Structures are given as structure tokens and as C-alpha cells.
Amino acid sequence: MKDMSQIANAVETGTNKISARDVNVFYGDSQAIKGVDVEISNNTVTAFIGPSGCGKSTFLRCLNRMNDTIDICRVTGTIRLDGEDIYDKRVDPVQLRAKVGMVFQKPNPFPKSIYDNVAYGPRIHGLARSKSDLDEVVERALRRGAIWNEVKDRLYAPGTGLSGGQQQRLCIARAVATEPEVLLMDEPCSALDPIATAQVEELIDELRENFAVVIVTHSMQQAARVSQNTAFFHLGELVEYGETGQIFTNPQDPRTESYITGRIG
Amino acid sequence: MPLTWLILFLFALAALGFIAGRVRAVNSAGGDVRELHSLPNYYGWNVALTALVPALAVLVVWLFVQPLMIERSVSGMIPEELIPEGSQRSLVMSDVRRVAHGLDMAVRQGALSEDDASDIRAGFTDLRGRLADVGVALGSDVRPEVLSAAQRYRQLNATGTLWQSIIVAALALGGLTLAYTRTHKGFRARNVVERAILALLILAASIAVLTTLGIVLSMLFETRNFFGLHSWSDFFFGTTWAPNFRGDSELSILPLLWGTLYISFIALAVAVPVGLFAAIYLSEYASAALRSFAKPLLEILAGIPTIVYGMFALLTVGPMLVNFFGRGPDGVLGVDWMSGATSVLTAGVVMGIMLIPFVSSLSDDIINSVPQSLRDGSYGLGATQSETVRQVVLPAALPGIVGAVLLAASRAIGETMIVVMGAGAIAKFSLNPLESMTTITTRIVSQLTGDTDFASPETLVAFALGLTLFVLTLGLNILALYIVRKYREQYE
Incomplete structure (x- = not known):
């Protein structure tokens, strides 16, 4: 399996998309993220790994300012998307989230039809000029979400009636439909069975043709399979960041090695 | 008063049973509580509840049934012609009850002796006046049939109350003895007590449901009476x-x-x-x-x-x-x-x-x-x-x-x-x-x-x-x- 993923990973990675400098996150008085610097490239899958509570999800949620919805959360440092500081006062977090889409740990389809789930984002942002235009957008998103063939005959059935794996791919399609530039995935496979996981992983690899993908995962095998770059977080710090193959085969930091070989975590 | 005493007796018996059961359970295990199937208090509760619950249940049922039985037996003594035109048997019966109650009061206040109360004849004594003296006002003179019915009513009541006390006390004692003899270190007192708690919960739930049912039924009957008097199509x-x-x-x-x-x-x-x-x-x-x-x-x-x-x-x-x-x-x-x-x-x-x-x-x-x-x-x-x-x-x-x-x-x-x-x-x-x-x-x-x-x-x-x-x-x-x-x- 390792060999296969190595082959799949041998795709040109792109230019720099997001750069974070000295990011600190506080929840009230406790500091969840300590001085993290990261560069995230276009057309690349970047994996954040690390033990539970190490801050990788918190950091991911900084990238589209989802932490703004939590009252006690405070972020310092700079995060630039295409050179523009996303925490600048002039940036509307709502617009930002349209550019930086997000897929969550648990599939969370809205209690609407499959079609309306996918059409939600395009409708809000006015991406479709007409009904037939919207139909096209929805179909394209569902095809990119690798779920079109399974749902094309029941687009108007409720999205909550799909299986767990289908729901997660629907959520990915929904995120893709707003044409984001970056796709953040917070443990997208942790609620899925192995077959659904394999389908989603395959999909992630296809998605990087169009987006920068950042994925938080608990599974090191998953990180090794889908990502080109890996960042290892421990206790709120970014311990090591580099090319996936190198992190897994030749880690520089002893803590990384301990985690990968299962001694801490 | 005897009812209060009876209930106090039951609770005293239950308290006694609690202590006795607990002691017997601990003794049966040779003083080592760990040998017991349940905690000692459960044995106590088991004895107390077995003494109390059946006796109380019978008492409650008795209190409901006795007046009905007596009413039925006494009302047979009232001849048809005694019921005035346009009146009802139940009105005469309430006279009977009032006279009986008046006799009770008179006996209690010493205006009549117990023998007098049962032998008194309406024709010979001014019963209405004597009852008025003890504070029971009657609308008219007491007729002999009503008086004898009232006396019968008192007599039945007294017998009923006596038997009620005897049977309830016997049940309580029997329950106590049964539970006490069954108390042994292997006896699953905890399970029994928990079943009792379950029964209590079921009782509470059914009271709520039955009340609703009762209200609906009473409304239904009165509504039927209404539709007997008034056309439903107009309503x-x-x-x-x-x-x-x-x-x-x-x-x-x-x-x-x-x-x-x-x-x-x-x-x-x-x-x-x-x-x-x-x-x-x-x-x-x-x-x-x-x-x-x-x-x-x-x-x-x-x-x-x-x-x-x-x-x-x-x-x-x-x-x-x-x-x-x-x-x-x-x-x-x-x-x-x-x-x-x-x-x-x-x-x-x-x-x-x-x-x-x-x-x-x-x-x-x-x-x-x-x-x-x-x-x-x-x-x-x-x-x-x-x-x-x-x-x-x-x-x-x-x-x-x-x-x-x-x-x-x-x-x-x-x-x-x-x-x-x-x-x-x-x-x-x-x-x-x-x-x-x-x-x-x-x-x-x-x-x-x-x-x-x-x-x-x-x-x-x-x-x-x-x-x-x-x-x-x-x-x-x-x-x-x-x-x-x-x-x-x-x-x-």
C-alpha cells in the first residue's frame, strides 16, 4: 500500500497558498496553539497529525476563521491567503469561508434534499444565473464528490437518508460547489467505515487537482496515503513540518519519531 | 377514633418489624454483614412492608366498601310508601344517616346511654328535641321506620368497624410473622424491596391515568344526560x-x-x-x-x-x-x-x-x-x-x-x-x-x-x-x- 501511495503522491505540487506566521490561539486563559509557522501549497494535500488535544483541529479552524464563532477564542499572529492577511479588519469572515471551504468530522448534511444541500452554497453566493445553470453546478459538484452515480436518480430525496460514507461525500460535494480555493477537512473519515474511508481518500487525491487541501487526521496511515506534506503537532506546538515521505521515514525531531513509532500519543 | 388507633398500630408494628427483621438478618449471618445477600436495612424494610402494605390495602378497600354495603342493606328497610312524592330514596337515606349520626353524638355527650340509643322508640320519646339538644337539627319528626333504620345503621357500622380492626390487625401480624420467619441471610430482600418500589411507581402512574379516565367518563355520562334532554342537532x-x-x-x-x-x-x-x-x-x-x-x-x-x-x-x-x-x-x-x-x-x-x-x-x-x-x-x-x-x-x-x-x-x-x-x-x-x-x-x-x-x-x-x-x-x-x-x- 505504501508503494501505491508513493506513486499517487508523485504529482507536481504547486505554489504557496497559505502562509501562517507565529500563530497563537488562546481559549480564555489557556493557550491552545503556540507560535506555529506553516506554509501550505496549492494543489497539495497537507496533513496535520498529532495526538488528541494537540491543537491541530484548532489550527485548522483558524485558517477559515471558524474560531470566530467561539466567544472566548482569541487568535494572534498572521495568516496570509495569497498574500492577504485573513485576520485583517477589512476581510469579511463570511467571504473568506466561501474561499476556504470546510468539511467536518461528522457528516452534517442539512435536513434538505440532496440537490438543495449542494445548491445551498451557490444559492447564497449567487453563483448560478438560472435554474439550468444551478443544475449544472450541482451535477459538477456531485461528480467531483464522486457521488453523482449513486444519487443522480434521487436528487430530491433527503440528504439525511444516505449512508454515512455517502453523506460525507455529499458534504464534500457541498463544500466543492461554492468553488473554494482551499478545502479544509477535519478528520473527514473518523466516522466512516473502511470502505467509505477508501472512497473518500481516493476523492481527496483527485480534489488536489483543483484545490489546496488541508486534512486533519488521527490515522498516520491515512496521512501517509493521501498527503504530500505532513505537519506534526504536539501540545500546541508545530514540532516538525516537511514532505510526507521524509516525516515518516526520516523524522528529524525525536518527538515525531516517538509518535510515529507509537511511543507517545 | 379507632381508625386513627388502628393506623398508628399498623405503623408501630411496621417499625417493630423493621428493627426485628434487621436484627434477625444480621444474626443469621453471624454478625458479618458481608454474608448477607442484601444490606441489613433491606431485610428490615422487607418485614415492615410485608406487615404494612397488605393490611393498609385491605383497610382502604374496606373503608370504601363498608358504607356501600351498609347503605344497601339499610335502604331495603325503608318502605316504598315512606318516600314522599317527587323525592328520592337517597334523600330519605340521608335522614337515616343524620339520625344515626345524632344518636352517636348523643351517646358521646352522655345525653343517651348506649342501651337507650338502641332501644329508643320514636313514638315514646321526643327524639327530635333530644337530638336538637346535642346539636343535630332534624327537619321533621323522626318516623319509626327511619329510626329503626338508623339504629340498624349504627349497629352494622359498629360491627363492621370491629371486624375491620380485627382483620386488618391480623393481616398485619400475619405479614410480619411471614416475613420475619423468611428473613435469612440467603433471602433476596433487596429484590423484594425493589419490587415494592416498582409497585409504588406503577401506582403513582396509574392514579394520573385513572383520574383522567374518571374525568372523561363523568363528562361523558353527563353529556349523555344532556343529549337526552336536548336535541344534538341543535347543539x-x-x-x-x-x-x-x-x-x-x-x-x-x-x-x-x-x-x-x-x-x-x-x-x-x-x-x-x-x-x-x-x-x-x-x-x-x-x-x-x-x-x-x-x-x-x-x-x-x-x-x-x-x-x-x-x-x-x-x-x-x-x-x-x-x-x-x-x-x-x-x-x-x-x-x-x-x-x-x-x-x-x-x-x-x-x-x-x-x-x-x-x-x-x-x-x-x-x-x-x-x-x-x-x-x-x-x-x-x-x-x-x-x-x-x-x-x-x-x-x-x-x-x-x-x-x-x-x-x-x-x-x-x-x-x-x-x-x-x-x-x-x-x-x-x-x-x-x-x-x-x-x-x-x-x-x-x-x-x-x-x-x-x-x-x-x-x-x-x-x-x-x-x-x-x-x-x-x-x-x-x-x-x-x-x-x-x-x-x-x-x-x-
């Missing part, structure tokens, strides 16, 4: 509500139903938007500090007694509306559409205010139970807060909100005090909300208060109205609960 399909006591009342529910529904509709038109918007603000926008302060404040509205709302309707809202819509050139609008303070609008608006906390509190719970993950999903797609509320949160919460509105509607339909004071008393079909109108509940109040004769349709109609109201609100409640439950299942 359901007539168009006039005009009770009188000449015997040709028109008692139709339709004008009342119209008033009820109209007022409820106005109340909901006030309560639903205000309550729902308040709930959305409190659950989605308000900060935690504001929320913890505003929510209880809003719910205080729910604690105001409806009579206070009624006063508010009559004294504040009504005159205010008259000032707007009435008084001709002197009024704010210069029109003369409204003459009195009581009107559909007055009652509806005030009832709406009463329902605001009801709607907002239920909707708030429902909106809060929409999973955060749905909101996150929507924010993650670049939706604003109001887009999220309108397009994700509210549709997800809609079935629950509909349920809340239906519950509020059933309260509005059954609400009494506000409409009694604010709506007026005229039963009619009208679309004008500034006129007074009346509702089913107000008519029930007016038909049952004051001098009433429970054999006339004008009074019995209250039961038919009550039953209709009950069916209406029950239907709404069932529908609401069904919708709410269906919605709950979605997120489990």
Missing part, C-alpha cells in the same frame, strides 16, 4: 346560543366555537411571531450573559396568574383600544367602531401576551436542540448568521416549532379567565374584532355558577361544552406531541 348545528329557563333554550355550540377560535387566532397571531423572534434572538444572537438574564425574565410572564392578565385586559388594554378605535371625535383615530372595553381584540391581544413565553421557551429549546454541526456546516460554506438561521436552523426546527404553536393553541382554546374578563358575553357570529364575543369556556363558567339545577339542559350543556373543548384540545395536543416526537427522532 352541533344550530346557530343561536340563547339559554332561558322557560324550557325552549337554543343551545348551539357554533357561535361559542366561533368566538373561541377567533380569539385564539388573534392570540396566536400575537404570540407566534413575537415568541418565535424572541426565541431566535435569545438562542442564536444573544450573548450568554444577556441570555442568562433575559430568559428567566421572559419566563416570569408565564408565572403571572391568568386572573391578573384578565384585570390587565379589562382595565388597561380594553380602555386603550377604546381610546384608539372608539369614542368618535374624542378618540385617537376619530372613529366610533368600538363601544366597550371587552372585545375579541382585547382578549386576543392579552392572551397572546400570555402565550409569548410559552411559544418562546418551547421554540428556544427546539432551536437549541438543532445540532451545532449543522450551523458549523453552514458557516463553513460562507453563510452569514441570518442565512444560517433562515435556511438551516429554522427548517430543521420547523416541525418542533409547529408542535409548540399547536400546544400554545390548545392553551388558548382552553383559557378561561382572560376571556371571562376581556371578551364579553355576547354569543354571535361576527368578523369584527372590536365587538365583544364569547367563548366556550366563559359559557361553562356562567352556566355552572349561581343557582343551578342539575336536571335542566341549561346546566347540563356545560358538560357537553366541556367535553367538546376537551376533545378539541386533546386532538391538538396529540397532533403536537406527534409532530414534536417525530422531529426529535431525527437527531438521535
Whole structure:
């Protein structure tokens, strides 16, 4: 399996998309993220790994300012998307989230039809000029979400009636439909069975043709399979960041090695 | 008095049994509590409960059954011709009971000896005078048949009470002995006690259910009596509500139903938007500090007694509306559409205010139970807060909100005090909300208060109205609960 993923990973990675400098996150008085610097490239899958509570999800949620919805959360440092500081006062977090889409740990389809789930984002942002235009957008998103063939005959059935794996791919399609530039995935496979996981992983690899993908995962095998770059977080710090193959085969930091070989975590 | 003593005896016996059972259990294990199947107290409770419960149960049943049995046996002694024209056997029986009670009093106060009381003859002594001396007034002289019935009544009562004490005490002692002898270290006292607790819970639940059933049945019977006296087609399909006591009342529910529904509709038109918007603000926008302060404040509205709302309707809202819509050139609008303070609008608006906390509190719970993950999903797609509320949160919460509105509607339909004071008393079909109108509940109040004769349709109609109201609100409640439950299942 390792060999296969190595082959799949041998795709040109792109230019720099997001750069974070000295990011600190506080929840009230406790500091969840300590001085993290990261560069995230276009057309690349970047994996954040690390033990539970190490801050990788918190950091991911900084990238589209989802932490703004939590009252006690405070972020310092700079995060630039295409050179523009996303925490600048002039940036509307709502617009930002349209550019930086997000897929969550648990599939969370809205209690609407499959079609309306996918059409939600395009409708809000006015991406479709007409009904037939919207139909096209929805179909394209569902095809990119690798779920079109399974749902094309029941687009108007409720999205909550799909299986767990289908729901997660629907959520990915929904995120893709707003044409984001970056796709953040917070443990997208942790609620899925192995077959659904394999389908989603395959999909992630296809998605990087169009987006920068950042994925938080608990599974090191998953990180090794889908990502080109890996960042290892421990206790709120970014311990090591580099090319996936190198992190897994030749880690520089002893803590990384301990985690990968299962001694801490 | 013997009843009090009997009950005290039972409880003393139970307390004794508790201690005895506990001691015996501990002894059977040789003093080592760990050898016992259950904790020592369970053995104590087992003995106490086995002594107490069957005895108390028999006592309760006995207390209900004995008067019925005695009544039946004594009332056979009253000859048919003794019952006056137009009167009933039960009236004579109440005389019998009063005489018996008077004899009891006389004996207790020493005016009569026990032997005198049983041998006394109505013809020879001035019984009425002697009973009056001890404070029991009789309407007429005591007839010999009534007196002998009363004496028989006393005698049966005395025997019954004696046997009651004997049997109940014997049962308690028997239970105590049985449980005591069974107490041994291997006996599963804990399981027995837990079954007793289960029985207690079942009893509590069935009391609630049986009471409902009893109320419905009594209404059903009275309603049947009503329909025996009045045509059902007039009740359901007539168009006039005009009770009188000449015997040709028109008692139709339709004008009342119209008033009820109209007022409820106005109340909901006030309560639903205000309550729902308040709930959305409190659950989605308000900060935690504001929320913890505003929510209880809003719910205080729910604690105001409806009579206070009624006063508010009559004294504040009504005159205010008259000032707007009435008084001709002197009024704010210069029109003369409204003459009195009581009107559909007055009652509806005030009832709406009463329902605001009801709607907002239920909707708030429902909106809060929409999973955060749905909101996150929507924010993650670049939706604003109001887009999220309108397009994700509210549709997800809609079935629950509909349920809340239906519950509020059933309260509005059954609400009494506000409409009694604010709506007026005229039963009619009208679309004008500034006129007074009346509702089913107000008519029930007016038909049952004051001098009433429970054999006339004008009074019995209250039961038919009550039953209709009950069916209406029950239907709404069932529908609401069904919708709410269906919605709950979605997120489990």
C-alpha cells in the first residue's frame, strides 16, 4: 500500500497558498496553539497529525476563521491567503469561508434534499444565473464528490437518508460547489467505515487537482496515503513540518519519531 | 377514633418489624454483614412492608366498601310508601344517616346511654328535641321506620368497624410473622424491596391515568344526560346560543366555537411571531450573559396568574383600544367602531401576551436542540448568521416549532379567565374584532355558577361544552406531541 501511495503522491505540487506566521490561539486563559509557522501549497494535500488535544483541529479552524464563532477564542499572529492577511479588519469572515471551504468530522448534511444541500452554497453566493445553470453546478459538484452515480436518480430525496460514507461525500460535494480555493477537512473519515474511508481518500487525491487541501487526521496511515506534506503537532506546538515521505521515514525531531513509532500519543 | 388507633398500630408494628427483621438478618449471618445477600436495612424494610402494605390495602378497600354495603342493606328497610312524592330514596337515606349520626353524638355527650340509643322508640320519646339538644337539627319528626333504620345503621357500622380492626390487625401480624420467619441471610430482600418500589411507581402512574379516565367518563355520562334532554342537532348545528329557563333554550355550540377560535387566532397571531423572534434572538444572537438574564425574565410572564392578565385586559388594554378605535371625535383615530372595553381584540391581544413565553421557551429549546454541526456546516460554506438561521436552523426546527404553536393553541382554546374578563358575553357570529364575543369556556363558567339545577339542559350543556373543548384540545395536543416526537427522532 505504501508503494501505491508513493506513486499517487508523485504529482507536481504547486505554489504557496497559505502562509501562517507565529500563530497563537488562546481559549480564555489557556493557550491552545503556540507560535506555529506553516506554509501550505496549492494543489497539495497537507496533513496535520498529532495526538488528541494537540491543537491541530484548532489550527485548522483558524485558517477559515471558524474560531470566530467561539466567544472566548482569541487568535494572534498572521495568516496570509495569497498574500492577504485573513485576520485583517477589512476581510469579511463570511467571504473568506466561501474561499476556504470546510468539511467536518461528522457528516452534517442539512435536513434538505440532496440537490438543495449542494445548491445551498451557490444559492447564497449567487453563483448560478438560472435554474439550468444551478443544475449544472450541482451535477459538477456531485461528480467531483464522486457521488453523482449513486444519487443522480434521487436528487430530491433527503440528504439525511444516505449512508454515512455517502453523506460525507455529499458534504464534500457541498463544500466543492461554492468553488473554494482551499478545502479544509477535519478528520473527514473518523466516522466512516473502511470502505467509505477508501472512497473518500481516493476523492481527496483527485480534489488536489483543483484545490489546496488541508486534512486533519488521527490515522498516520491515512496521512501517509493521501498527503504530500505532513505537519506534526504536539501540545500546541508545530514540532516538525516537511514532505510526507521524509516525516515518516526520516523524522528529524525525536518527538515525531516517538509518535510515529507509537511511543507517545 | 379507632381508625386513627388502628393506623398508628399498623405503623408501630411496621417499625417493630423493621428493627426485628434487621436484627434477625444480621444474626443469621453471624454478625458479618458481608454474608448477607442484601444490606441489613433491606431485610428490615422487607418485614415492615410485608406487615404494612397488605393490611393498609385491605383497610382502604374496606373503608370504601363498608358504607356501600351498609347503605344497601339499610335502604331495603325503608318502605316504598315512606318516600314522599317527587323525592328520592337517597334523600330519605340521608335522614337515616343524620339520625344515626345524632344518636352517636348523643351517646358521646352522655345525653343517651348506649342501651337507650338502641332501644329508643320514636313514638315514646321526643327524639327530635333530644337530638336538637346535642346539636343535630332534624327537619321533621323522626318516623319509626327511619329510626329503626338508623339504629340498624349504627349497629352494622359498629360491627363492621370491629371486624375491620380485627382483620386488618391480623393481616398485619400475619405479614410480619411471614416475613420475619423468611428473613435469612440467603433471602433476596433487596429484590423484594425493589419490587415494592416498582409497585409504588406503577401506582403513582396509574392514579394520573385513572383520574383522567374518571374525568372523561363523568363528562361523558353527563353529556349523555344532556343529549337526552336536548336535541344534538341543535347543539352541533344550530346557530343561536340563547339559554332561558322557560324550557325552549337554543343551545348551539357554533357561535361559542366561533368566538373561541377567533380569539385564539388573534392570540396566536400575537404570540407566534413575537415568541418565535424572541426565541431566535435569545438562542442564536444573544450573548450568554444577556441570555442568562433575559430568559428567566421572559419566563416570569408565564408565572403571572391568568386572573391578573384578565384585570390587565379589562382595565388597561380594553380602555386603550377604546381610546384608539372608539369614542368618535374624542378618540385617537376619530372613529366610533368600538363601544366597550371587552372585545375579541382585547382578549386576543392579552392572551397572546400570555402565550409569548410559552411559544418562546418551547421554540428556544427546539432551536437549541438543532445540532451545532449543522450551523458549523453552514458557516463553513460562507453563510452569514441570518442565512444560517433562515435556511438551516429554522427548517430543521420547523416541525418542533409547529408542535409548540399547536400546544400554545390548545392553551388558548382552553383559557378561561382572560376571556371571562376581556371578551364579553355576547354569543354571535361576527368578523369584527372590536365587538365583544364569547367563548366556550366563559359559557361553562356562567352556566355552572349561581343557582343551578342539575336536571335542566341549561346546566347540563356545560358538560357537553366541556367535553367538546376537551376533545378539541386533546386532538391538538396529540397532533403536537406527534409532530414534536417525530422531529426529535431525527437527531438521535
